[in-house]
Amino acid sequence: MNALLPDIATILPTLLGGLQISLTLTFFSLLFGLPFGMLFSFGVTADNKIFRYISVFFVEVGRGAPALVLLQLMYYGLPNVQITLTSLVSACLALVWTTAAYTAELIRGGIQSVPHGEIEGSDALGMSVRDRLRFIVIPQGMRIALPSLMGFAVLLFQATSLAYTVAVPELMSQAYSTGSSTFKYLPAFIAAGLLYAAISIPATWLSVLTEKRLSRHL
Amino acid sequence: MQMLQAIAVGLPLTILVTILALAIGTVLAIPLVAGLRSGNRLVWLLTRGTIDLLRGIPPVVWLFILYYGVSIGALRMSALQAAVIGLGLVAAAYLAEIFRGAIGSVHQGQWEASSALGFRTGTAWGRVIGPQAWRTAIPAYTTYGIGLLKDSSIASTIGVAEIVFMSNQYARQSGEGILVFFIAAGIYILLSMPLGMLSRHLDTKMRKAVAR
Amino acid sequence: MSHTAPTKIRNVVQVRNLAKAYGDNVVLRDVSLSVPEGSVTAMIGPSGAGKSTVLRCMNLLEKPDSGEIEIDGHVINARKKISPKNLAALRRSAGMVFQHFNLFPHMTVLRNISLPQERILGRSRDEANTKTMELLTRMGLGDKADHYPARCSGGQQQRIAIARALALGPRVMLFDEPTSALDPEVGVEVLEVMKELASEGMTMVVVTHEMGFAANVSNELVVMADGCIIESGDPRQIMSDPQHERTRRFLRAVLER
Ligand SMILES: Nc1ncnc2c1ncn2[C@@H]1O[C@H](COP(=O)(O)OP(=O)(O)OP(=O)(O)O)[C@@H](O)[C@H]1O
Numbered sequence: 001m002n003a004l005l006p007d008i009a010t011i012l013p014t015l016l017g018g019l020q021i022s023l024t025l026t027f028f029s030l031l032f033g034l035p036f037g038m039l040f041s042f043g044v045t046a047d048n049k050i051f052r053y054i055s056v057f058f059v060e061v062g063r064g065a066p067a068l069v070l071l072q073l074m075y076y077g078l079p080n081v082q083i084t085l086t087s088l089v090s091a092c093l094a095l096v097w098t099t100a101a102y103t104a105e106l107i108r109g110g111i112q113s114v115p116h117g118e119i120e121g122s123d124a125l126g127m128s129v130r131d132r133l134r135f136i137v138i139p140q141g142m143r144i145a146l147p148s149l150m151g152f153a154v155l156l157f158q159a160t161s162l163a164y165t166v167a168v169p170e171l172m173s174q175a176y177s178t179g180s181s182t183f184k185y186l187p188a189f190i191a192a193g194l195l196y197a198a199i200s201i202p203a204t205w206l207s208v209l210t211e212k213r214l215s216r217h218l
Numbered sequence: 219m220q221m222l223q224a225i226a227v228g229l230p231l232t233i234l235v236t237i238l239a240l241a242i243g244t245v246l247a248i249p250l251v252a253g254l255r256s257g258n259r260l261v262w263l264l265t266r267g268t269i270d271l272l273r274g275i276p277p278v279v280w281l282f283i284l285y286y287g288v289s290i291g292a293l294r295m296s297a298l299q300a301a302v303i304g305l306g307l308v309a310a311a312y313l314a315e316i317f318r319g320a321i322g323s324v325h326q327g328q329w330e331a332s333s334a335l336g337f338r339t340g341t342a343w344g345r346v347i348g349p350q351a352w353r354t355a356i357p358a359y360t361t362y363g364i365g366l367l368k369d370s371s372i373a374s375t376i377g378v379a380e381i382v383f384m385s386n387q388y389a390r391q392s393g394e395g396i397l398v399f400f401i402a403a404g405i406y407i408l409l410s411m412p413l414g415m416l417s418r419h420l421d422t423k424m425r426k427a428v429a430r
Numbered sequence: 431m432s433h434t435a436p437t438k439i440r441n442v443v444q445v446r447n448l449a450k451a452y453g454d455n456v457v458l459r460d461v462s463l464s465v466p467e468g469s470v471t472a473m474i475g476p477s478g479a480g481k482s483t484v485l486r487c488m489n490l491l492e493k494p495d496s497g498e499i500e501i502d503g504h505v506i507n508a509r510k511k512i513s514p515k516n517l518a519a520l521r522r523s524a525g526m527v528f529q530h531f532n533l534f535p536h537m538t539v540l541r542n543i544s545l546p547q548e549r550i551l552g553r554s555r556d557e558a559n560t561k562t563m564e565l566l567t568r569m570g571l572g573d574k575a576d577h578y579p580a581r582c583s584g585g586q587q588q589r590i591a592i593a594r595a596l597a598l599g600p601r602v603m604l605f606d607e608p609t610s611a612l613d614p615e616v617g618v619e620v621l622e623v624m625k626e627l628a629s630e631g632m633t634m635v636v637v638t639h640e641m642g643f644a645a646n647v648s649n650e651l652v653v654m655a656d657g658c659i660i661e662s663g664d665p666r667q668i669m670s671d672p673q674h675e676r677t678r679r680f681l682r683a684v685l686e687r
């Protein structure tokens with residue numbers, strides 16, 4: 001027990017490279033996932049059947065299946081159809097799917113809770129449907145969805161820890177290899193946990209703060 | 219068919235891990251909620267810190283800490299124990315937030331009415347505040363339960379032979395990854411459907427009961 | 431016999447044989463109404479009479495089942511196909527003010543009023559802002575331009591909503607209980623603005639429970655009950671000598687409050 005703290009202190013800096021990969025993975029999953037999420041949020045209620053079915057498929061599977069299954073599907077599954085990707089790219093694809101599916105629902109929820117009066121206000125002014133979407137519904141809906149999108153980003157960051165199962169050299173996998181080569185499992189995993197917490201906890205506070213700030217304006 | 223059988227072998231452990239973790243989480247959430255509602259600054263701070271830490275560290279890290287970390291001494295944990303306890307602890311933190319929110323959403327007037335009628339605190343909780351808060355909490359509680367079902371897949375990483383573990387094994391030996399994992403995904407989706415329906419059913423039932 | 435032919439008064443709004451039902455609930459049955467240019471029409475009646483529905487049908491926020499609406503020469507018939515162009519023209523001619531203001535909370539007061547001018551009238555940002563500041567100053571709200579609506583009082587928000595509608599240069603202003611969500615003291619600020627608008631010759635239709643406004647400002651009073659106009663005419667005359675039993679009951683109830 002006495003050796004625990006010094007061990008953590010020694011291991012922690014060696015894991016920073018892994019943390020960087022975790023953050024990069026989070027960033028790219030959001031970067032590519034959010035536009036698809038926006039697209040699917042309209043797709044699931046679209047009149048066009050093909051667009052709707054595709055959207056519903058991606059949203060339902062992306063939300064219904066564990067991220068771990070999607071990760072393995074991309075990594076072990078895609079070679080079956082002659083697509084071989086590096087572990088980082090396949091992990092990114094899986095998390096883009098997860099992101100798109102969850103954010104589609106969050107964005108849709110935000111858009112649906114734009115107060116009816118504001119839509120009526122824009123109608124009465126004679127705004128076109130496109131302008132109404134562009135200036136009222138989407139900005140207002142995104143504002144309402146913003147805190148929950150931030151909350152999702154935190155969960156996504158945590159989910160990147162599962163990418164170690166498909167050999168992405170991120171934080172968790174670095175902790176694991178440190179642990180198995182030195183048998184100092186406990187300090188290695190605690191150090192990794194502290195690094196995850198150091199990002200997740202302030203980020204969660206930020207999302208709560210954002211929610212409070214935004215609700216003040218509404 | 220053979221594939222489906224091979225995967226389905228993992229079903230009981232998936233369900234077991236989910237139910238046990240949910241049970242542990244629900245029970246442990248209660249003292250956490252009490253801590254969050256405590257007037258004592260120190261108790262509040264400790265509870266807040268515990269919840270933030272439990273939620274701030276990914277479940278897989280908790281599982282590894284418990285499984286690899288705590289097994290060194292005399293106290294050796296099995297993979298199943300580590301999974302259930304780890305997921306249960308994380309669940310406790312999330313459920314505590316859900317319960318706290320639900321209790322907070324019960325109108326202040328309900329407390330005032332209870333006191334005005336001379337109810338004791340226990341009666342007020344059991345008959346007035348509790349049922350109303352529980353009704354509000356049900357949708358979020360079930361959603362968390364469905365999330366936990368999916369998180370139980372993380373137990374595969376420490377060798378609990380549940381659905382994903384079995385799928386992984388089968389995929390490696392058969393080389394049919396894409397189909398195997400689509401089937402696994404399908405099983406999770408099928409499992410969460412009745413839970414979703416149950417939640418809606420309970421919700422409407424509770425609503426009616428309260429409306430009457 | 432008079433020798434001078436009466437000057438022909440133009441009707442800015444004409445509603446002909448409006449009918450509307452929600453499922454089995456018949457809300458409007460055969461409502462017809464003309465609003466002469468420069469006049470103020472007050473509409474009163476018990477809750478559920480259909481006052482809001484008539485007003486909301488006028489700019490097609492609610493689609494009537496049958497009947498015809500004409501505003502400033504733009505005609506829309508409920509039974510015929512409504513062209514988006516015609517609808518836009520009709521809505522541009524009618525400014526609407528709601529009970530709950532319906533301002534856009536994510537825009538500053540200035541943007542709330544300028545954006546519609548840019549998008550609907552095609553004004554440049556500068557032109558729109560100039561017009562906005564002119565209107566805000568007139569409403570006594572010049573210092574609020576950069577605030578968000580949530581930081582303004584209810585009375586201020588309602589005046590901002592009026593400015594937003596006026597900025598598009600409507601031929602008629604439609605008000606649906608513009609003071610009902612406000613404290614009486616604050617409501618007065620809004621009523622003052624409306625009175626001023628009336629004196630400047632703006633054509634107005636006002637659904638209201640403010641009997642003072644109906645008696646002193648309006649030129650025409652319309653009483654609705656059960657989806658029909660049961661009485662209309664000179665406000666003071668109707669108030670002192672109602673012809674219809676239903677009107678009498680309603681007025682008694684209002685005055686006893
Ligand atoms: N969207 C709707 N769906 C179904 N029924 C509606 C809808 N809007 C209004 N109604 C019904 O239409 C009737 C007339 O409503 P309306 O709002 O026009 O009355 P009102 O005269 O403005 O009353 P108030 O003084 O309460 O505002 C009411 O019976 C109401 O229940």
Ligand SMILES: [Mg+2]
Nearest residue numbers: 481482483607
């Ligand atoms: Mg009304």
